[in-house]
Amino acid sequence: MLKVDNLNVYYGGIHALKGVSINVDEGQIVSIIGSNGAGKSTLINSISGIVKYKEGEITYKGDKLPKQAHKIVKAGICQVPEGxxxxxxxxxxxxxxxxxxxxxxxxxxxxxxxxxxxxxxxxxxxxxxxxxxxxxxxxxxxxxxxxxxxxPDLILLDEPSLGLAPLLINTIFDIIIEIKNMGKTILLVEQNAFKALSIADKAYVLEQGVVTLEGDAKSLIKDEKVQEAYLGKKNTQTV
Incomplete structure (x- = not known):
């Protein structure tokens, strides 16, 4: 449904996204995880037309995605912004x-x-x-x-659990699954890596503007590097 190919984004002299490529298939939940400043929100804002990218290409349902935000919404993509x-x-x-x-x-x-x-x-x-x-x-x-x-056919969710109490976080993630069951496709950017990976079909790890890992979410949740960097000992016990 969505293909991001070799995306490069700059903020002045700062190279925020460095050749990022991701694929989102119809009906999936795809999660992007990473620490603060990794480029997660920049990626999602580039797809929705809020941030302009210098190099690369984004295609949606096989066609080149327009760069104007209102045209992107009309094409069937919406963003639920951070905050x-x-x-x-x-x-x-x-x-x-x-x-x-x-x-x-x-x-x-x-x-x-x-x-x-x-x-x-x-x-x-x-x-x-x-x-x-x-x-x-x-x-x-x-x-x-x-x-x-x-x-929308594709929903971009940017940090939906940010600042919420743990009980509400569980509710929000249950609702995300319900939205998927409504036939929607979801690209989820989320700092709560364990929750994001636990509901996703596929996931990407973004570090300093570069995709360093990608694959089946259930495999990534067991990856030692992911556990050490994003999940911690407490969450690895529940895998």
């Missing part, structure tokens, strides 16, 4: 409506809204509440719901 960047002064319902901004299929929009309220019941209870007053976990659910309202 739950919602419209804080709008209500929950208004945020969801913003997610469907490029759509004009009113009946399907209402069906998708109903499905999102089934996926996130708390959003239904808060539909008229100002989004900025929601808890961190509720804001993350709203950000994911707003992304789904664009009716």
């Amino acid at each position: 739950r960047i919602i419209f804080a002064n709008l209500t929950v319902m208004e945020n969801l409506n913003m997610g469907a901004f490029l759509r004009n299929d009113k009946n399907d929009i209402e069906k998708d809204k109903k499905r999102i309220f089934e996926l996130f019941p708390i959003l239904k209870a808060r539909e008229n509440q100002i989004a900025g007053t929601l808890s961190g976990g509720e804001q993350q659910m709203l950000a994911m719901g707003r992304g789904l309202m664009s009716n």
